[in-house]
Every structure is written in structure tokens, then in C-alpha cells.
Amino acid sequence: MEIRHFRTHNERMELSGRIFARDLSSARHTIDSSEDRDGSYVVTPTGAWCRRLFVVGAITEQKGSGDVIWARVADPTGTFRVTADWQSPDALETLRYIEPPAFVAVTGRAVLIGSGARANATVNAEALCAADRTARDLWVLATADATLDRLEALKKCADERTATARRLYQTTDEDIRDMAGMVRTALASIRPDISVGEITPIIGRDLLLAALEDKGGSRGIGVEDAIAVGVQSGLSARDARVALEELLAAGECYQPASGMIKLI
Structure with a gap:
């Protein structure tokens, strides 16, 4: 299945975060990295510090031509804005072959343009391939687990990063309960018989x-x-x-x- 193939793409790169579309689209802050020069982190309301993301969803709209194409990729909580350009020619060419509606798996950079209420988050695609409903459902399961772990840490203010996220967004316990509701909404969308099988490389x-x-x-x-x-x-x-x-x-x-x- 397609999930086996895009998993190999993802493993070639640095560890990629998993967050839902609503979480990323609500992001309003970035934090510069003091550890390296590989770019700043996008900090989301659930406490995710994102630099590279792994996203699976359905392309609902696609526009552009030439050296830049952008697409809307929907998950059960909202929509990611995904762009592909000349800097990642394989992702750009691959996107040209895919017609909406279609499931896709995307690994890319999290970018926040602007600040405050006018901030817009984008995933700049570095690798992209077609996927299927099973792949999407498995991604939802993994992303739900990661999000619930972050929310638990956020509630306890477990470390410096979660404390920073709570301060940036002035997060309340009610906000955390609302974000947990987002996770429940996402989980309600997957098929009841979905299970994680053996993942092996595809030739x-x-x-x-x-x-x-x-x-x-x-x-x-x-x-x-x-x-x-x-x-x-x-x-x-x-x-x-x-x-x-x-x-x-x-x-x-x-x-x-x-x-x-x-x-x-």
C-alpha cells in the first residue's frame, strides 16, 4: 500500500512532527532556535514546536503553474495550505500529476508568515506522494496520540517548551479541553476496523x-x-x-x- 512507500520518504529526513490542520492554522508565534541555524520553530497552541511536518490528507483544491503550485490539503479538523516550488522540484512535479480530490502524504517545512491575528501558516513541501484512505486514518491515529501527549504536558506545564507555549497563547484549562475535543473529532472520522499492520518498503x-x-x-x-x-x-x-x-x-x-x- 501507499503508506509503506511514503513512510520511506519520511524516514530519509530529520524527525517530522505530526499536528492537525486546526492546530497549525491557529499558530501565531515563532521561536528562533538557539541550538542551530536550521531555522525557527513554529509554536502551536497544543505546544508543538514545528520545523518540519509530516501531513496526510485530501487535496481539495490546487492552483498555480510554472515554478509554484499551492494546494489545500484537508484533514478531519481543517485545512493545511501546502506549497511546492522550484526549490523542491520533485515535489513540484509530483503535485502536477495529482488531480483533486486525492489523498496525499507531504513532508515539508512549517512556515509562519506574518504575526498576530494575520499570521498564516504554510507547509512548504519537500517530498510528496499519493496516498489512500488507510494511510490517512493511520496518520490520524498517530497524530492524535502525539497531540494528546502534548496536551497532557501542557496541562502539567511539564517543561520549558510547554511553559513557553502556555505563556504565548495564555492557555487556560478550558482551551486544553477544547483542543482535546478537536482530537476526538479527528478520531471519529476514521474507520472502526483500521489497524496498524506490518510496514515494509515497497520497490x-x-x-x-x-x-x-x-x-x-x-x-x-x-x-x-x-x-x-x-x-x-x-x-x-x-x-x-x-x-x-x-x-x-x-x-x-x-x-x-x-x-x-x-x-x-
Whole structure:
């Protein structure tokens, strides 16, 4: 399943936080890092200190062209604003192949533009791939656990970071109960039979080969269409191109004409 693939993307990068869309969209403050020069943290009302995020949701709207595309990605609590630009060309190209509505998994930078009531939070995509409802539900479970842990720490004012978050947002016990209600709302959206199964890496070449088996006619399928099939199956655009090259090299397919691919 797609969740296996996007998990490998996420593991290549530094640890990514999991927060719900309502939490991020309510963020109004950033804190500069005193430990390194890798950018400031976005501090959210639940006490999350975010620099990189891992998000799974449904694209409901997508706009832009050229070097910048932005999308609205919805979870059960609200909407993330996700952007992809020339600085992450694979994420940008992958997003071009995905048409709303569709589930996606995104790893990216949390950015807060402006301050106070006019602050707007964005996830700048660094890696992106198609996902499915199971992946979304598993993400909700993991994000709910992380959020409830933060709320418990926030209630106890357990450390310096939670104390700072409470001070910044002047958080009350009623606020904490309201945020716990947000978690309950998110959990109510998942299927009752969802469970965490074994997560194993998926080989892109095998995934693309299976996806292409019923595609194309006697002439085969166009290269760009083959890449699109790979993206819709859960590969990034770059990984889909690599997988196609591997299939050609292995003799699993050939090019009957320029720009066309046909399975053996």
C-alpha cells in the first residue's frame, strides 16, 4: 500500500512532527532556535514546536503553474495550505500529476508568515506522494496520540517548551479541553476496523510494473502517462522515472516508438 512507500520518504529526513490542520492554522508565534541555524520553530497552541511536518490528507483544491503550485490539503479538523516550488522540484512535479480530490502524504517545512491575528501558516513541501484512505486514518491515529501527549504536558506545564507555549497563547484549562475535543473529532472520522499492520518498503519498479499491467493498448502507453500512473500508485515523479528506467533496463518493457512504453 501507499503508506509503506511514503513512510520511506519520511524516514530519509530529520524527525517530522505530526499536528492537525486546526492546530497549525491557529499558530501565531515563532521561536528562533538557539541550538542551530536550521531555522525557527513554529509554536502551536497544543505546544508543538514545528520545523518540519509530516501531513496526510485530501487535496481539495490546487492552483498555480510554472515554478509554484499551492494546494489545500484537508484533514478531519481543517485545512493545511501546502506549497511546492522550484526549490523542491520533485515535489513540484509530483503535485502536477495529482488531480483533486486525492489523498496525499507531504513532508515539508512549517512556515509562519506574518504575526498576530494575520499570521498564516504554510507547509512548504519537500517530498510528496499519493496516498489512500488507510494511510490517512493511520496518520490520524498517530497524530492524535502525539497531540494528546502534548496536551497532557501542557496541562502539567511539564517543561520549558510547554511553559513557553502556555505563556504565548495564555492557555487556560478550558482551551486544553477544547483542543482535546478537536482530537476526538479527528478520531471519529476514521474507520472502526483500521489497524496498524506490518510496514515494509515497497520497490518502486515492482509497484510501477503492477500498475502498468492493464494500461495502454496495442501501441502501449506514453512515457508521461506511465509516469502519471506511477505517481497515482504512490511514487514521487522522480521515483516513477527511475522505476521506468529500471524496467527498461531489465527488459520488462520496451519502446515501440519514441515516447511510448509497452510491457513485454
